[in-house]
Amino acid sequence: MARGGYLGEFELMVVLALIRLGDDAYGVPISREIEKRSGREVAIGSVYAALERLEEKGLVASKLGEPTAERGGRAKRYFRITDDGLREARQTQRALVSLWRGLPELDGGRA
């Protein structure tokens, strides 16, 4: 298991968005993906904060792209999931699925 323990809810969302997006993952598509799936507005600043924490833990790696005019001369920072990150996501998934399983209150949409 990785050093940081289980992923938090938002960190897990970011990691899953990264896995879905592959090599094209930077701030905008990551936040759009989370918004699309969760139906809630996402603060891109919070996405960066989560990515920073994940990068410190070695679960995510990043590299700077080239500056572009349409972004006001700012470069994109591309993120990708590392092997440790994938392992951590699987670990969290196993733990959550195990906790989820066998809960009648959460089966079939009953309140």
Place this chain on the structure above:
Amino acid sequence: MNLRQPPALAVWLLERLGLTKQNEPLAGDLLEEFRSGRTAAWYWRQAFMAIATVLGQQLRFYRLDLWPLFVGWGAETLETYPPVWLCVVHVPLFLSILAWTLFVPSALMGVFRSPASSRRNTGSGKISWTFWHRVILVLRRTVDLFFFVAFVALIAFDRPSFTPVYLTVLYLFLILRIFRLFFDAVRLLRSHPVPSVAAQPREGDA
């Protein structure tokens, strides 16, 4: 290409308070999203969230350095409510001694500077409580300023990763403290240690 511009003030605030080395591309991301059809209100929300996030991160990172500031502000607040500071136990020993040494005399004078005691001293030829209170206040403000300068110097020289924006905020606080000390010093200098005859209460004042 759609070249509409986001609100200038929001951009200004974001660039000064919401960007760090790690999240610098955020400004480009927000601009890209804004130009793809997001509203100005959305941009403002994102800018505020980015600023709040960075502030939270910085506070968590520098919380130990901020201790003296919190103690200073706490002392100021507690002085206003004397019974409360009896409950203060969880402050580091040095700071605790410092804070008590500085604000207890001031607070005690505040407590005992009741209207009755003020009247007793007025006209008796003794130096008024108000005057001593102001002396202590100026001393306290001076020491407070000294520690704040030390704090700013520590941040400026020892932690170069602290962004210029936060240094600017600290300098603003510094200017505020200097102004406060100046104001209190002027008030002290303009007050008379021995109240004048004109300030004496008239006969019959209860």
